[in-house]
Amino acid sequence: MKPNQETHIVGTKTFVLVWVALLFLTGLTIEAAELQMGKWSMLANLLIASTKASLVLWIFMHLKYERRLFKLLLLVPIVTITIIIGLTFLDIWYR
Amino acid sequence: MTDLTHNEQKSIDYTGAKLGMWLFLFTEILLFGGMFLLYAVYRDVHSADFHEAAKEMSLVFGAVNTVILLTSSLTMALSISAIKNNRRTASMLYQVVTVIFAAAFLVNKFIEWQDHILHGIYPNSPELLAMSHGKILYFGLYYVMTGIHGIHVLIGAAIICGTLILTKQGRITSNDYIKLENTGLFWHLIDIIWIYLFPLFYLIK
Amino acid sequence: MEASFYTTKSKYPGIFGWLFTTDHKRIGLLYLISTLTFFGIGVLLGLTMRLELIRSGTHFISAQTYNAVFTLHGVIMIFFFIIPGIPASLGNFIMPLQLGARDVAFPKINILSWWLFMIGAALAVTSLFTGGGPPDTGWTFYIPYSVRTGTNISLAVFGVFLIGLSSTLTGMNFLTTIHQLRAPGMTWKRLPLFTWSIYATGWIQLLATPVIAITLVLIIVERFLGVGFFDPAKGGDPILFQHMFWIYSHPAVYVMILPAMGVVSDIIPVFARKTIFGYSAIAASSIAIAFVGYLVWGHHMFTSGMSDTARIIFSFLTFLVAVPSGVKVFNWVATMYRGSIKVDAPLLFTLGFIFLFSIGGLTGLVNGTLSTNLHIHGTYFIVAHFHYVIFGGAVFGMFAGLHYWFPKMFGRMYEEHLAKLAFYVLFVGFNLLYFSMFVVGYEGMPRRYYDYLPRFNTPNLISTIGSWILAAGLFILFYNLIHSLIKGEKAPANPWGGATLEWQTSSPPPHENFDQVPEVTQGPYTYR
Numbered sequence: 001m002k003p004n005q006e007t008h009i010v011g012t013k014t015f016v017l018v019w020v021a022l023l024f025l026t027g028l029t030i031e032a033a034e035l036q037m038g039k040w041s042m043l044a045n046l047l048i049a050s051t052k053a054s055l056v057l058w059i060f061m062h063l064k065y066e067r068r069l070f071k072l073l074l075l076v077p078i079v080t081i082t083i084i085i086g087l088t089f090l091d092i093w094y095r
Numbered sequence: 096m097t098d099l100t101h102n103e104q105k106s107i108d109y110t111g112a113k114l115g116m117w118l119f120l121f122t123e124i125l126l127f128g129g130m131f132l133l134y135a136v137y138r139d140v141h142s143a144d145f146h147e148a149a150k151e152m153s154l155v156f157g158a159v160n161t162v163i164l165l166t167s168s169l170t171m172a173l174s175i176s177a178i179k180n181n182r183r184t185a186s187m188l189y190q191v192v193t194v195i196f197a198a199a200f201l202v203n204k205f206i207e208w209q210d211h212i213l214h215g216i217y218p219n220s221p222e223l224l225a226m227s228h229g230k231i232l233y234f235g236l237y238y239v240m241t242g243i244h245g246i247h248v249l250i251g252a253a254i255i256c257g258t259l260i261l262t263k264q265g266r267i268t269s270n271d272y273i274k275l276e277n278t279g280l281f282w283h284l285i286d287i288i289w290i291y292l293f294p295l296f297y298l299i300k
Numbered sequence: 301m302e303a304s305f306y307t308t309k310s311k312y313p314g315i316f317g318w319l320f321t322t323d324h325k326r327i328g329l330l331y332l333i334s335t336l337t338f339f340g341i342g343v344l345l346g347l348t349m350r351l352e353l354i355r356s357g358t359h360f361i362s363a364q365t366y367n368a369v370f371t372l373h374g375v376i377m378i379f380f381f382i383i384p385g386i387p388a389s390l391g392n393f394i395m396p397l398q399l400g401a402r403d404v405a406f407p408k409i410n411i412l413s414w415w416l417f418m419i420g421a422a423l424a425v426t427s428l429f430t431g432g433g434p435p436d437t438g439w440t441f442y443i444p445y446s447v448r449t450g451t452n453i454s455l456a457v458f459g460v461f462l463i464g465l466s467s468t469l470t471g472m473n474f475l476t477t478i479h480q481l482r483a484p485g486m487t488w489k490r491l492p493l494f495t496w497s498i499y500a501t502g503w504i505q506l507l508a509t510p511v512i513a514i515t516l517v518l519i520i521v522e523r524f525l526g527v528g529f530f531d532p533a534k535g536g537d538p539i540l541f542q543h544m545f546w547i548y549s550h551p552a553v554y555v556m557i558l559p560a561m562g563v564v565s566d567i568i569p570v571f572a573r574k575t576i577f578g579y580s581a582i583a584a585s586s587i588a589i590a591f592v593g594y595l596v597w598g599h600h601m602f603t604s605g606m607s608d609t610a611r612i613i614f615s616f617l618t619f620l621v622a623v624p625s626g627v628k629v630f631n632w633v634a635t636m637y638r639g640s641i642k643v644d645a646p647l648l649f650t651l652g653f654i655f656l657f658s659i660g661g662l663t664g665l666v667n668g669t670l671s672t673n674l675h676i677h678g679t680y681f682i683v684a685h686f687h688y689v690i691f692g693g694a695v696f697g698m699f700a701g702l703h704y705w706f707p708k709m710f711g712r713m714y715e716e717h718l719a720k721l722a723f724y725v726l727f728v729g730f731n732l733l734y735f736s737m738f739v740v741g742y743e744g745m746p747r748r749y750y751d752y753l754p755r756f757n758t759p760n761l762i763s764t765i766g767s768w769i770l771a772a773g774l775f776i777l778f779y780n781l782i783h784s785l786i787k788g789e790k791a792p793a794n795p796w797g798g799a800t801l802e803w804q805t806s807s808p809p810p811h812e813n814f815d816q817v818p819e820v821t822q823g824p825y826t827y828r
Binding site: 009012015019030032041045049056074084 | 110121161173279283298299
């Protein structure tokens with residue numbers, strides 16, 4: 001099915017650039033781990049992973065070009081899983 | 096009383112199909128989310144053991160698999176752009192390459208697992224049970240999470256084989272590519288899950 | 301009947317035209333028949349338990365059998381009946397009509413959902429007769445017993461997994477339908493409240509079910525591989541299992557009740573001839589309940605060994621979730637105030653719902669308070685509470701909807717006097733059966749026990765007699781409906797004078813729902 005409105009087709013160059021960025025971030029995250037900064041390494045790694053995930057979502061998965069509803073809806077599972085993990089830790093941390 | 100024009104209906108159907116796929120992806124986020132919850136709790140409780148256990152993992156295998164999946168995401172995205180531009184052969188080629196990458200990922204995983212299993216590290220093995228609690232949990236999570244992720248890779252690859260056939264048959268075209276687009280969304284999510292699994296299992300130093 | 305969806309020619313012959321249909325109305329009826337059949341089986345299991353418990357001492361069944369009976373009663377009633385419940389049957393049939401749509405967004409996935417449901421149920425039923433016999437863990441499958449027991453857990457749990465997948469796909473389907481397929485002019489603020497409730501429920505089905513899916517998978521993995529996630533000997537935490545289980549199973553109760561509340565919100569304006577009081581508040585409260593419902597699961601675990609901090613916060617959040625429900629009850633009552641009320645069967649069941657659900661809800665506050673919970677956890681007080689909200693609430697709501705939409709679905713009127721008789725018999729039986737449980741529960745009688753101390757004899761006897769009266773009420777109700785299917789008076793398109801779109805087409809509707817797609821120019825509860 002093709003939408004009535006004009007479809008935005010992402011160019012090869014954009015995709016390749018994103019891919020290069022992803023590879024770079026992969027290297028970065030390996031380095032951050034090697035630096036062995038303990039808790040900060042984990043935080044850095046999670047932030048880098050989230051950046052990579054965001055790039056995949058935004059460009060590869062076309063979310064940048066989708067209507068606002070899709071972007072808003074994505075927040076729902078993210079907030080849900082965050083709350084679930086958070087409330088569980090209220091138990092784990094305070095036993 | 097009105098009825099929609101053909102194009103209006105197609106537009107609604109296209110958006111609807113895409114919306115449905117995104118909603119399905121949300122369920123996958125929650126499915127893996129349950130496992131990430133387990134990981135988060137046990138890593139918090141046994142952080143030292145997790146660090147120790149992670150030393151058994153091969154960074155090379157993990158990094159190579161990460162690159163493989165990232166590249167497969169690229170080729171998947173390119174296959175969709177190609178069909179939108181009416182370049183059917185290019186789209187099919189990119190889909191084939193994506194499946195090859197998927198297979199490579201699974202072969203790597205198999206070798207990794209085999210290596211661990213031959214060293215006596217598998218759920219409920221005597222060697223594993225002799226280790227500390229944190230290590231037992233780490234490897235349990237490793238097998239379950241990469242195992243369920245691997246099943247998704249396999250399913251994704253199978254579906255892409257399906258879209259490949261549909262593209263060849265002219266049932267996925269520049270006018271009707273939602274099946275390929277939705278398959279791409281699924282594939283990218285599998286990539287995103289690995290993007291998180293990689294540091295959580297391989298980069299705990 | 302003339303050209304209705306019943307007579308439409310399918311590309312499949314005979315019954316296969318129903319089994320492989322993609323028509324949401326036929327699928328709704330498939331679900332209705334299958335879920336009500338499971339309800340019947342669940343009722344028989346319940347009656348069996350009550351018969352055994354008529355007096356202290358062992359009578360007809362062994363302790364092991366009793367454990368299997370209460371497990372199956374729970375599994376069947378919850379997973380095979382009330383969770384698919386209203387959404388899969390009435391939601392499937394009515395919601396697209398209320399939207400002015402011709403079908404749901406994904407008709408093929410809709411029938412796939414039903415097949416997954418049936419296959420899952422079949423597998424779970426098979427577990428009764430193979431391997432180590434029927435599960436005896438309770439429907440909650442708590443670890444470690446669910447891992448250690450020799451009964452047929454894996455098969456049963458896998459069946460439930462498939463039913464969960466069915467539910468998830470239905471949620472996805474309904475959400476997409478409501479977003480995409482509203483008729484021209486049907487803005488969000490003109491949606492009937494039943495559809496709003498199906499929408500809110502869809503979000504719970506979508507996001508909560510995967511958590512039980514992974515939990516069930518982990519039970520199977522544990523039984524076969526002994527990974528140890530919940531085994532203290534391997535470093536695991538059994539309380540974490542309970543967390544994962546209730547993270548789904550608490551929101552699941554809102555899957556059960558929200559659609560019933562939606563039915564009530566649609567029925568009251570029609571039978572009070574008055575627009576709903578506080579439309580936005582009721583719609584918003586459905587979303588609020590869906591959201592806050594995710595935050596309270598720990599109240600099932602107050603005695604499990606959870607931290608005090610968690611217990612206090614979960615108790616506080618539990619009190620919060622009562623607020624939007626209260627908003628609904630106030631708005632329903634306000635709608636009826638100074639209305640022109642006609643107490644036909646749909647409204648009678650609705651009034652029954654409000655009364656019984658309120659009792660259930662208020663006792664929920666007793667359960668949610670830490671100090672009292674310590675006393676009544678694991679007793680019949682809890683059993684009474686949830687039967688008041690699920691049976692007195694959700695199921696009475698379903699009965700209200702069944703009667704309300706009976707003419708639309710079947711093109712016939714049910715017999716009004718019999719329906720009212722059924723209600724009164726049901727109401728008496730229900731309260732005898734379950735109110736007694738509040739009494740013995742408060743006095744300390746534990747649940748899931750095959751026997752009890754003689755001092756609990758009298759309320760138990762009353763409860764068992766209540767179960768027979770209840771069964772009689774159910775019999776009258778379904779006899780009436782089934783008899784009316786065949787012999788009932790033909791129904792007009794709009795017997796109740798409803799203003800929502802499903803009443804603007806014939807009873808029963810044609811295959812494509814509307815001859816012409818309606819254009820909506822006003823809200824759903826506008827009466828002259």
